[in-house]
Amino acid sequence: MDTLNLARWQFGITTVYHYFFVPLTIGLAFIVAGFQTAWYRSKDERYLRLTKFFGKLLLINFAMGVATGIVQEFQFGMNWSAYSRFVGDIFGAPLAMEGLLAFFLESTFLGLWIFGWDKLSPRIHLATIWIAAFGTFLSAYFILAANSFMQHPVGYRINPVSGRAELTDIVAVLTNKVAIVTFPHTILAAFLTGGAFVLGIAVWQLVRHPDRDRSAFRSAAKAGAIVVVIAALGVAISGDRQAKVMTEVQPMKMAAAEALYGTKNNAGFSIFTVGTLQGDSEVYSLRIPGLLSYLGTGDLNGKVEGINNIQAAYEAKYGPGNYTPNIALTYWTFRLMIGIGMLAALGALWVLWAMRQGRMLSGRWWVRAAVVLPFTPLLGNSFGWIFTEMGRQPWIVFGLMPTSAGVSPGTGVATVLISLIGFTLIYGFLAVIEMKLLVKTIRAGLPDVPRAALVGGGDNDGSDGNGDGEPGANGGPAEGHSDGERQLAFAY
Amino acid sequence: MELTTLWFCLIAVLWIGYFVLEGFDFGVGILMPFLARNETERRVMINTIGPLWDGNEVWLLVAGGATFAAFPEWYATLFSGFYLPLFLILVSLIFRNVAFEFRGKQQDTTWRAWWDRAIFFGSLLPAVLWGVAFANIVRGVDIDAKKEYVGSFFDLLNPYAILGGLVTLSLFVTHGAVFISLKTTGEIRVRARAFAATSALAAAVIALAFLGWTYGQRRDAQHVVWFVVLAVLAAACLVAALVAIRAGREGWAFVGTAATIALAVAALFVSLFPDVMPSSLSPTFSLTTTNASSTHYTLKIMTWVAVAFTPLVLVYQGWTYHVFRQRIGTEHIPGPPSPSPSPSSPGQQPPVRVQDDPVTTDV
Numbered sequence: 001m002d003t004l005n006l007a008r009w010q011f012g013i014t015t016v017y018h019y020f021f022v023p024l025t026i027g028l029a030f031i032v033a034g035f036q037t038a039w040y041r042s043k044d045e046r047y048l049r050l051t052k053f054f055g056k057l058l059l060i061n062f063a064m065g066v067a068t069g070i071v072q073e074f075q076f077g078m079n080w081s082a083y084s085r086f087v088g089d090i091f092g093a094p095l096a097m098e099g100l101l102a103f104f105l106e107s108t109f110l111g112l113w114i115f116g117w118d119k120l121s122p123r124i125h126l127a128t129i130w131i132a133a134f135g136t137f138l139s140a141y142f143i144l145a146a147n148s149f150m151q152h153p154v155g156y157r158i159n160p161v162s163g164r165a166e167l168t169d170i171v172a173v174l175t176n177k178v179a180i181v182t183f184p185h186t187i188l189a190a191f192l193t194g195g196a197f198v199l200g201i202a203v204w205q206l207v208r209h210p211d212r213d214r215s216a217f218r219s220a221a222k223a224g225a226i227v228v229v230i231a232a233l234g235v236a237i238s239g240d241r242q243a244k245v246m247t248e249v250q251p252m253k254m255a256a257a258e259a260l261y262g263t264k265n266n267a268g269f270s271i272f273t274v275g276t277l278q279g280d281s282e283v284y285s286l287r288i289p290g291l292l293s294y295l296g297t298g299d300l301n302g303k304v305e306g307i308n309n310i311q312a313a314y315e316a317k318y319g320p321g322n323y324t325p326n327i328a329l330t331y332w333t334f335r336l337m338i339g340i341g342m343l344a345a346l347g348a349l350w351v352l353w354a355m356r357q358g359r360m361l362s363g364r365w366w367v368r369a370a371v372v373l374p375f376t377p378l379l380g381n382s383f384g385w386i387f388t389e390m391g392r393q394p395w396i397v398f399g400l401m402p403t404s405a406g407v408s409p410g411t412g413v414a415t416v417l418i419s420l421i422g423f424t425l426i427y428g429f430l431a432v433i434e435m436k437l438l439v440k441t442i443r444a445g446l447p448d449v450p451r452a453a454l455v456g457g458g459d460n461d462g463s464d465g466n467g468d469g470e471p472g473a474n475g476g477p478a479e480g481h482s483d484g485e486r487q488l489a490f491a492y
Numbered sequence: 493m494e495l496t497t498l499w500f501c502l503i504a505v506l507w508i509g510y511f512v513l514e515g516f517d518f519g520v521g522i523l524m525p526f527l528a529r530n531e532t533e534r535r536v537m538i539n540t541i542g543p544l545w546d547g548n549e550v551w552l553l554v555a556g557g558a559t560f561a562a563f564p565e566w567y568a569t570l571f572s573g574f575y576l577p578l579f580l581i582l583v584s585l586i587f588r589n590v591a592f593e594f595r596g597k598q599q600d601t602t603w604r605a606w607w608d609r610a611i612f613f614g615s616l617l618p619a620v621l622w623g624v625a626f627a628n629i630v631r632g633v634d635i636d637a638k639k640e641y642v643g644s645f646f647d648l649l650n651p652y653a654i655l656g657g658l659v660t661l662s663l664f665v666t667h668g669a670v671f672i673s674l675k676t677t678g679e680i681r682v683r684a685r686a687f688a689a690t691s692a693l694a695a696a697v698i699a700l701a702f703l704g705w706t707y708g709q710r711r712d713a714q715h716v717v718w719f720v721v722l723a724v725l726a727a728a729c730l731v732a733a734l735v736a737i738r739a740g741r742e743g744w745a746f747v748g749t750a751a752t753i754a755l756a757v758a759a760l761f762v763s764l765f766p767d768v769m770p771s772s773l774s775p776t777f778s779l780t781t782t783n784a785s786s787t788h789y790t791l792k793i794m795t796w797v798a799v800a801f802t803p804l805v806l807v808y809q810g811w812t813y814h815v816f817r818q819r820i821g822t823e824h825i826p827g828p829p830s831p832s833p834s835p836s837s838p839g840q841q842p843p844v845r846v847q848d849d850p851v852t853t854d855v
Contacts, residue, residue: 063593066546067586073556074578077571084571085639088564089786096557097797103553104805107546108812115543119815167790408572410640419579426586433590437597487826491539492596 004407006416007079010423014071015389016382017427021065023381026140026187027194028058029133031227033126035220040126046216049446054198054220055113055129056447060437062110064430071423073099079416083396083406090156090167091146094174098142105135118489140190141183148178150397151388152249158400165400178249181242188234189341189384193377195227196344200373201442203351207366213446221355225348232345239338240295247296247304250398252314252323253391255307256330258292263306267292272335318399325393333387341380347373495791496781499562500768502798504761506558508754510551511622511660512667515753517545519668521588521615522661524608527672527683532822534608538592539825540675543816545592547809549585561794565639565784566768573633573641574625577648581618588614619664620657624648627656627702630760631709632778635771639779652705659702662695663756667749670733674742677821685737688745692734699756700727710763719763726755 001009032054039047073095076084084091109132116125149156155172156165167173202221206214247254260267269291274284290300297304307324314323347369354361392398396406520541528534541548560567571578587610595607631652634643669688673681703723713719733748764770768784771777785791 059593060597063590066549067589070549070553070585071582073553074571074582077556077560077567078575078578079572081568081572081640084560084568085564088560088567089790092557092559092561092564092567092786093790093794096554096561096794099550099554099557100797100801100805103550104547104809107550108809111543111546112812112815116815166787167793170790170793408568408575409638410642411572411575415575415645418576422579422583426583430586430590433594437594440597486824488539488820488824489826491535491825492542492592 001413001417003411003413003416004404006413006420007407007411008403010079010416010420011075012386012389013420013424013427014068014075015385017431018065018068018072019381019385020378021061021068022140023186023190023193024061024197024378025058025065026133026136026190027192027227028054028061028197029129029136029194030191031194031198031223032058033129033133034223036126036129040122045449046213046219048449049213050216050220052449053441053446054201056441057197057201057438059110059114060434060441064434066107067430068427078419079408079411080396080406081408081411083401085164086401086406087149087165087397090149090153090165090173093167093170094142094146094149098139098146102135102139102142106132106139109135115488115490118486137187140187141179144182144186145174145176145179148176148182149173150395151392152176152178153397153400165397177245181238181245185235185238185242188231188238189377189381191227191231192235192341192344193374193381195224195231195348196377197224197374199224199228199344199348199351200370203361203366203373204370204442205445206361207363207370209445210360210362216446218355221351225352228344228348229352232342232348235341243295244298250392251305252307252310252325253330253388254292254296255305255310256325256327256391257334257387258304259307259327259331260292260304261307263303263309265293265303266290266301267296267304269295273331321394323394325391330387330391333383333390337380337383337387340376340383344373344376344380347376494781495788495795496562496785497766498795499558499785499791500761500765500781503555503558503562504758506551506555507761508757510548510555511664511757512750512753513548513551514545515619515660515664516668516671517541517548518615518619519664519666520672521611521668522619522665523668523672523684523687525612527669527680527687529679531604532825533680535596535825536676536680536820536822537672538595538611539820540672542592543812546589547812549589558794558798562786562791563768563779563781563784564786566779569635569639569641569769569779569784570629573635573643574628574648576645577621577625581621584614584617584621586614616661619661623657623660624653626660626757626760627653629769630656630706630763632770632772634773635769635777635779636773637777639777639784642773652702652709655698655702655705659695659699659756662691662698663749663753666691666695666733667746667753670737670742670745670749673737674746675819677819680821681819685740685742688737689734692730692737692749696727696730696734699730699752703727703756703759706760706763713763713765715762715765719759722755722759722762726752726759729755 032051035047035051035054038044039051076091109128112120113125113128113132116128120128153165154176155167155169157168158164159166198220202217202224205212205217206221243254255261258267258269259273266289268287268289270285270287272286293302293304294300296302307327311323315321350369351361394402394404396403520537524534524537528537556567556571559570591607591610591614595604595611598604625648628648628650631650633641634647636642666688669684669691672684673688676684703726707716707720707723710716710719729748729751733745733752736742736745736748766781767778768781769779771779786794
């Protein structure tokens with residue numbers, strides 16, 4: 001394998017792996033903030049325990065997301081230095097903004113949230129988780145704006161002397177129409193992911209331990225299911241909008257998504273195909289007539305360009321070459337994204353139906369469903385990203401730079417191979433550890449909370465220190481900083 | 493001031509912020525096996541940086557992102573050229589990051605011992621390698637006419653660079669020891685103070701040798717006078733920190749070690765200017781603030797963003813340090829996290845709803 005392929009594999013593996021943790025963190029951060037808000041408002045202990053339980057799971061994921069996120073930022077320079085030189089003037093800006101505006105918010109306020117239970121007033125403490133959650137939004141927007149430039153470059157010019165792309169309009173880059181439609185799709189998919197995670201765990205608890213914290217987990221299951229259903233609806237609507245923009249700016253990707261070789265009006269969407277995807281060698285396919293045309297143009301009879309036409313047009317425009325992405329990969333990932341992603345919505349509706357009017361969930365099937373549920377949107381997300389990145393090929397920046405030209409010219413095969421193997425082994429190892437910790441935490445169920453927290457999160461009741469605590473520590477959280485013997489509310 | 497110069501300064505500030513802040517995080521991680529004698533003491537040390545380390549590490553991400561945005565050629569040459577050291581740094585940071593989060597999640601001595609190793613090596617390697625990387629930048633590496641690094645990994649391990657690695661290691665360890673003495677109570681504090689009093693001396697000797705050698709390397713630099721001034725000031729601050737820690741003035745000692753790191757990094761950046769990565773092949777191949785920079789327009793946008801948001805970040809990050817200003821001692825460390833019914837002990841009762849014991853207050 002050459003450096004190019006190794007670098008591509010490394011990018012793919014790191015991105016897919018990183019993207020298991022990102023949507024889960026975004027979705028969970030908001031759901032945990034929701035539980036904490038419910039507790040803050042109602043003072044119902046259930047919600048506090050749910051906050052702490054899902055908060056713990058959130059943090060395990062966040063740690064992994066941060067750790068792999070650094071690799072994401074560094075690998076542009078390490079493996080893709082020619083790309084970095086070419087687009088740095090444009091691409092670096094949203095990345096730097098993401099760091100300054102979003103990463104600082106997320107990590108600082110999450111740190112305050114984790115360790116601040118006894119140091120901040122309940123109100124401020126609640127605000128910290130919302131700010132951290134908001135930070136994930138900002139982060140998503142900037143990185144999607146950067147990615148959207150690769151899909152649909154805007155707000156730039158090519159410097160005739162240096163040959164580099166230069167920023168001419170930052171507003172155009174940040175309001176790229178691809179970014180505008182991708183952001184809601186991505187965020188809603190993150191909510192879908194977080195919701196399915198909460199739902200799966202709650203259902204598992206309700207079936208496995210029907211007498212343990214039933215009311216709390218019923219609330220969690222309902223909250224998770226409702227988030228999933230609403231998010232799934234939003235994912236579908238935003239995905240439809242996205243498909244139209246994609247058809248307009250990257251027609252080849254849309255054609256590849258359906259393996260549509262000849263241009264067609266009233267183009268159908270095949271649920272699956274038997275046989276190869278090379279144009280006319282299809283054995284059997286189950287088709288919904290007109291759906292592809294509708295996805296692409298908003299009209300059942302709209303014209304969708306086929307691969308052959310677009311290939312010819314690109315050859316005329318960019319010179320001889322193969323401008324067709326890997327069709328089998330784009331075809332199947334597109335379907336799997338939609339299908340597997342939407343499974344979660346069906347699961348959620350099923351749970352809501354089964355739990356109606358206080359009904360109990362029971363039976364082995366529920367356990368299986370509960371285990372499968374959280375994984376469906378995770379896989380859907382992966383397929384979505386694999387589709388959108390592979391569907392852009394052979395370009396690294398659509399229409400401007402082929403992927404093969406973006407790789408670091410001076411980096412040897414051995415070097416990339418070492419880091420590829422190294423990272424992959426580490427990711428695999430950490431995935432095992434992460435699963436082990438998640439399972440352990442999930443099995444343990446809701447944590448207990450000390451009475452101090454129940455009365456409002458502060459330390460205004462001197463009697464619930466550690467028995468011999470300072471009785472005078474009743475001045476509210478703001479004054480609770482003396483070097484007394486009161487234990488920390490949270491410690492690593 | 494030219495925007496390219498301004499951004500050179502801003503990137504210097506970001507690296508200074510990163511080294512001053514994560515410098516003590518690294519120091520704490522490296523000192524854990526030496527200053528802590530039991531599990532509770534190890535937890536005391538980890539929790540001194542518990543709420544802070546993640547925010548500190550963001551300085552690195554922003555330094556990287558800002559370099560990408562303001563000096564794409566610098567980012568591209570540096571990151572692709574210093575590939576393997578950066579790979580090692582990334583691996584270290586990955587393990588160290590998850591170690592903080594994961595080590596307490598299992599009541600198992602072996603489990604914790606392994607994560608403690610991850611914290612130690614995950615702190616040690618970057619502490620050395622950042623020094624190696626920066627020394628190589630200052631010394632100049634083989635950069636060709638296409639701005640590509642053409643040397644090998646082993647070229648980066650030259651004596652000057654290794655001395656640079658020892659400088660960052662000794663400074664971070666001293667900085668970390670002073671930080672621990674400032675943030676803990678009891679025996680750890682005493683041990684940390686004693687350690688800092690010795691390691692500051694070693695750091696002073698190593699740093700002086702390095703700065704002297706750097707003077708030899710960059711004698712012809714444009715602002716060599718300023719380099720000397722900053723280097724002397726850095727040395728003076730380290731001596732002041734040494735005096736302060738021996739006098740038991742931990743706060744001042746911390747100001748001293750922080751200032752030492754800040755001034756030493758500033759001195760290195762000043763010695764570079766206007767180069768950002770000198771080429772050892774030919775001065776005409778060197779990356780400079782001009783030939784490595786983004787366009788004026790991009791720099792202008794980024795300047796506005798930096799002006800608008802950096803103060804905000806400083807305020808809330810400063811506030812975090814204020815919120816967690818309390819000293820920590822072994823008496824503050826809660827017991828093991830909530831007793832979870834482990835699969836190995838079936839029949840265990842579910843935990844009681846509400847306990848008087850706050851040890852279970854774990855997120």
